[in-house]
Amino acid sequence: MKPHLLIAPWKGDKRYTAIAKRAAQLKKAGQNNEAIVVAIRAEFGVPFEPQRLRDTPQPFAVFGSIGVGADIEPPALQQLELALRLPIAVRGALMPDAHPGYALPIGGVFAAHNAVSPSMVGVDIGCRMHLSIFDEDVDQFARNRVALLGDLRATTVFGAGGARKRPADHDILDDARWQLTSQLRGLHDKAINQLGTSGSATTSPSWLSARHCCQTRLAVLCRSASAAC
Secondary structure, rough: HHHHHHHHHHHHOOOOHHHHHHHHHHHHOOHHHHHHHHHHHHHHOOOOOOOOOOOOOOOEEEEOOOOOOOOOOOHHHHHHHHHHHOOEEEEEEEEEEEEEEOOOOEEEEEEEEEOOHHHHHHHHHEEEEEEEOOOHHHHHHHHHHHHHHHHHHHHOOOOOOOOOOOOOOOOOHOOOOOOOOOHHHOOOOOOOOOOOOOOOOOOOEEEEEEEEEOOEEEEEEEEOOOOOO
């Protein structure tokens, strides 16, 4: 049998070229097929065997209702169920604002066993919902609504395509590490525009009244689906 057929189980291994070279050397030295395979296993280890998806997803919790017009979009549930069929999956969850992402729904939670999955962290590093409760009553906000909204617009940015009117000023922007790679250099201008904002994707603030410590207080709920700094 030709050497490349003997080492077929190692195809896909990043050391395949070295494995093929070694198998050819052993063949040329007069080793039989069985001896070649034994030697390759001893030097390079057993071939990697891809793991299969589970037939059913691991346990998960859902915080909210699922359906068209409900809290959670059905495709987000399907995406989480697929992710939880991975061999590394332990359990998961869907938050009330979950919607489809890339490897995992945005608003999805994935617990893995002895593994790290960068793709499940995703690109929306700053994606969040944040509730701020102020020591102000709702009536006072109503009286100063225009001025307060003006302050909000003047100090941050919401919405697709949003960017600062003035460049951000922070020591992190002067860090020499921005020049280490072309990718970082290309992101520097974006960081200048987005630092301290709610990013440039789907973002929105909502003014609410919140019951806190037996009192009704003013609250602002901000949702950002962007990798804002």
